[in-house]
Amino acid sequence: MRHPKVLTSALTATLGLGLAASLGAAPASAAPDAAPRTASAVAPAVAGYTGATGYAGSAEEARANRAFYEAVMRSVAEKRAAVPGAAAVTVVYSSANAPSFRTQIARSAQIWNSSVTNVRLVEGSNPDFRYYEGNDSRGSYASTNGHGSGYIFLDYRQNQQYDSTRVTAHETGHVLGLPDRYSGPCSELMSGGGPGPSCTNAIPNSQERARVNQLWQYGLASAFKS
Helix, strand or coil: CECCCCCCCCCCCEECCCCHHHHCCCCCCCCHHHCCCCCCCCCCEEEECCCCCCCCCCHHHHHHHHHHHHHHHHHHHHHHHHCCCCCCEEEEEEEEECHHHHHHHHHHHHHHHHHCCCEEEEECCCCCEEEEEECCCCECEEEECCCCCEEEEEEHHHHHHCCHHHHHHHHHHHHCCCCCCCCCCCCCHHHCCCCCCCCCCCCCCHHHHHHHHHHHHHCHHHHCCC
16 A cells, blocks of 8 residues: 555566565565565565555556566465465465554454465464565555565554555455555455545455455466456
């Protein structure tokens, strides 16, 4: 969830997606000893939560969404290949670096786990992604390096202005492969801050649930069908 701004490029834009231990470097505000290692020199793809009512997004953000989506799909394919035939792919996260938001993080994981069947979010050691907290003029966002790791950054000010559970669930939705759709209604989780601060819905709608199930069932193959 971010305030509207021009993103630098498709691969350096930040999305509401985060796979930290294997998706990307930690945010600059994170403590050095808490920063996950970057899996490669590939610039991270990022996505965020807009803070402008009715904001439709830019072409740069659309390209960033695509780059983030493709990075997630590569991760899905790798996880599917590692555990062929599994009913659900397990994605491990850590909230240790975002202690102020542990309740919202746990709630968003619960929301997604009760909404979809092909992927399951579990907190544990050696995480695929981490949550961080702090101050950032860009607001909250997710970042991935495209190789199975990344992080979600939760901005203090934005989480005071907007419903914090919605922000967290939205950013987690990026980790699961969903793009921003700022022009959508409040009932659409990935509309982010588009509907304004009065929107408190943190539940993905039926289309969003179906899309995540499809992505995590088929992985990379589905990336070439959309």
